[in-house]
Amino acid sequence: MRTSVLQLRRCLERSGHRRNLQRSMSAWRTTSMPERRAKVVVVGSGRMGQIRSSLLFANPRFELAGVVDVNFDGAANLAQSFRTRPYENIEEAVLDNKGDLDGVVVCSPTFTHEDVVTNAASYGLDVFTEKPVDETADKIRHLFNVVEEANIQLCCGFQRRFDNSYVSATKSVHTGQIGKPVSASLFFADHPCPPKEFLLNGGNIFMDLSAHDVDYIMHTLQDHVVSVYATGTSSTEELEAAGVHDNATMMMRFSKGTVVTLFMSRSATYGYDQRCEIFGEEGLVSVGNEHKHSTTLSNQAGIHQSNLKYSFPQRFHQAFGTELDAFADTVLLKEKWPVTAENCIMVQKVADAADISCKSGQVVEIDYSDMVLDEQDVEPPAVAVGW
Template sequence: MTDHPPASPRPGGALRCAMIGAGRMGQAHAQVLATVRGVQITWVMDVSEDHARHVAAELGAQASTDLAHVLAQPDVEAVLISTPAGTHADAIEAAARAGKAIFTEKPLAKSLEDAARAVRAVEAAGVPNQVGFQRRYDPAYVDAKRRIDAGELGRLEGFRAVGRDPEPPPTGYLITAGGLMVDMGGHDLDLARFLVGEVTEVRAIGGALVKPELADHGEHDTALALLRFENGALGTLEVGLRTAYGYDIRTEVLGERGRLHIEQDRRPDLTVYDARGVSHDRPRHFSERFPAAYAAEITAFARGVQTGHALTPSVRDALHSLQLALAAQHALVTGETVRVPEFGEEIMNEFPLEGRS
């Protein structure tokens, strides 16, 4: 049961949403939301009143620092949560109790215990829910998934992912973000599951090559992981927090009949030839690489809530991606080879996925 009845969407009208969190990710969402039809931001909530007011003014919304106040408003049917990872579970629980449809950025939480608490709340309330693994909505990844599911590659044998940011966030953020494999590698590990299947075993090595002070906190800015999939395929993941050339995201799936390679190496589609040689620009940040994916996932969320169609990935699906990311982080910190199905097994047994025991 919910504490409040769900808000009633306007027939044929925009989905009225509250943006919970107006930091870096929230402001990136604000830029995308301005281009998305069918979504109206009515409230912006952030612990920083200045941030809330600034983003709200851009969106023509009201601002608040009080989550409970925002959730009580009749012109809020759904929430878009992009607060720090450690606050996601509490915000999800509160929104579920208030009967709101929920879109939340990954990860669900920084621990399986907190994430499971959020999943229980959402499923008990029966509210629509979606987690922001936006790459699942990127046109290239959508096409790759279609081809894989259609059997074009035949038996899957290999997976490779590269994820590198152009520069690291502040050290204070990194030591509270939950670990490199969760914060940076989480998207790539979700793609491993999405494109190839469940991972049964992970091992990892890493270092503090960009920000040596991270070693004092047991954190990393560069890492490599090895993956063994349930279907027998093998995979690698490379993550890092500095490049000299921009945002570097690459994904490869190898099968017995061929290979799919996803990479956006230039932006815009212009090559310059001059006395210095040949050059082209490339995406510098995630907002430049994935604007279509962010717009598509939010549009899918809005349409799904309005029509009652299933949303994906759900909080339960995202819990399994978090299990893999936390297992990879544990392998990175300890040097152990981790059996993923056994990592947090007692908790995960409560939340089986269809087709997985």
């Protein structure tokens, strides 16, 4: 920088433009200075806390100011990895940073979200949270009311809205390239399979796996689900005895007539399988799987490709980064977050209806009488597309 300033000064002096020197220097500094960094803390030192901390640490738009966890040892270990400080609660983090915090990234279990979001709101901190915002539609509505009163934003991370491939498919639908959507098929097979203990102790497949796809397809169709039929199966006697499904299918009917099927599985042996097809009156758009690498070997033995990406951190790495850039825009530039309170509540209502349908064997109509429905979502973030 010093060399560039001296060169600019000498050039202006030699050319006789001394009186323009100050103006030019001021303009040079203005265009060269980076924006202020958003100072945030991560709440939760588990798997998602580790993923988000890594991305925040690598993103020049953020300063990772600490890791918060009631498990102080977990917070300390994660904080040490990224040269920041551990805390047991948000109040400690705020006081230690002398009130100079901008936001909170919530990666703790869902049952903690109410306390975390409420505390963050009391300090005027914008909040990014993993889905779901809370455990019920009423609790979700309450938290959005809390942040509205505090004049901050609550940003729920539905990552398909930020994935380049899914965003490209959405744009194809929104710009009419497939005509009126008739049907859609969504496929979600997890990898690796979660531990048996997780499945037996609250691993509800409709609550855990459906949210991202349900939000995505409602956003893409600009429509809402009016009824759900769901069914599920258990792959082991132990899971069946506990009433836990590790494979399930949802059939959703939308208000404009589109029928959408979502298949979910806890385990695909070959990698993380995420697909989407949307069929319209004038065409079809699909999102395929991503492999570990793009090499294809063809010989007499057949055509060979690598396995699919290992799990969600690998498949949605780009989307997670884009989400955090959007959160930086929210914190620093006061941009509106694209996922609304209504979006989050509707997703929860669909998951609740699917759970009821699976248990009852009946189609469940969804009650939106307590909501004002508006399908005019915020436009998806701009990404480079192939057409």
